[in-house]
Amino acid sequence: MNRNANAEKVTGGEVAAAGAVQQTLATAFERSGVGLHSGQPVRVRVCPAPPNAGRYWVRTDLPEAMPIAATIDRVTQTQLSTELGQGAARVRTVEHLLAALSSLGVDNARIEVDGPEVPLLEGSALGWVEAIQSAQIAPQPAPRRTRLPLSTPLHVQAGDSFVSAFPARQPRFTCGIDFDLPAIGNQWHSWSPADGPEQFATEIAPARTFGLADQIEQLRQQGLIRGGSLDNALVCGPQGWLNPPLRFANEPARHKLLDLVGDMSLLGTFLSVHVIAYKASHTLHVQLAQQLAQACPDLKPSGDFRDSEKTFLETSGKAV
Secondary structure, eight states, rough: OOOSSBOOOOOOGGGGGGGGGEESSSOOOEEEEEEETOOEEEEEEEEEOOTTTOOEEEETTTTTTEEEOOOGGEEHHHHOOEEETEEETTEEEHHHHHHHHHTTOBBEEEEESSSEEEEEEEESSSHHHHHHHHOOHHHHHHOEEEEOOOOSEEEEETTTTTEEEEOOOEEEEEEEESOOOOTOOOEEEOOGGGGHHIIIIEEEEOOOOOGGGGGGHHHHHOOTTTTTTTTEEEEETTTESOOOOSSSSSHHHHHHHHHHHHHHGGSSSSSSEEEEESSOHHHHHHHHHHHHHHHOOOOOOOOOOOOOOHHHHHHOOOOO
């Protein structure tokens, strides 16, 4: 384990050995870019947070706004991304950064953002992973949160698209997609947090968001993907990919799995369930996560956890 003389720190690749204690960042980091849907430039600063604070967002451009918990009950909409809100404050496209933080073992983080959407960077979670690894991770003197185990399978469906959760010995995510375009076709990928954060960093995080060439104009007319470009998204048409090469043969399926992990992180912990998603969307992801939250209630260590929103208020300096 990588240590220095002043504090215990671990890189993202070593988090799996850190045990069942909570973790935060050892130091803060910043990244800037444009939002996928808003097209607006935005800066994010991710900072250490105290034990039991959880992962939460602070809109620094809205100084009177309340912090926004990265929890399933704060989802406000799911059209082509996941948006969280508290009062009038909103933060959109949170899934890539949350997937990186949760998969590398960061339980507590204050995420400051000066706009309504998280920057897309180059379309994947790789930039977030590299920033977390550079900042390093520090253990904290508090046990990780847990939930009651799932006793029976859960299932949500829309047409032939579905997401299901099955009781399992360890967390696992499996994602399948199916497109008429020959360059994509039918693809699957599976990953377990038990495989370690390094595998997430190398096999899942680099997978970039993708779109279909014949849908771009329609989506832009709806006010969506205004920040998308060939530099931050793969685009596929009938003749193939407009901006190859791909990083993996099944990069689209891996990216869908990345989105699934980010949405499931809103439960606060990875449950011992196997989540299988097929042709799914953020909407179905969130619907299943809501069912899981009800079926698997939080277990709070006695005398340690405080109500999350009270913690957010205390750590942000707001009046309680």
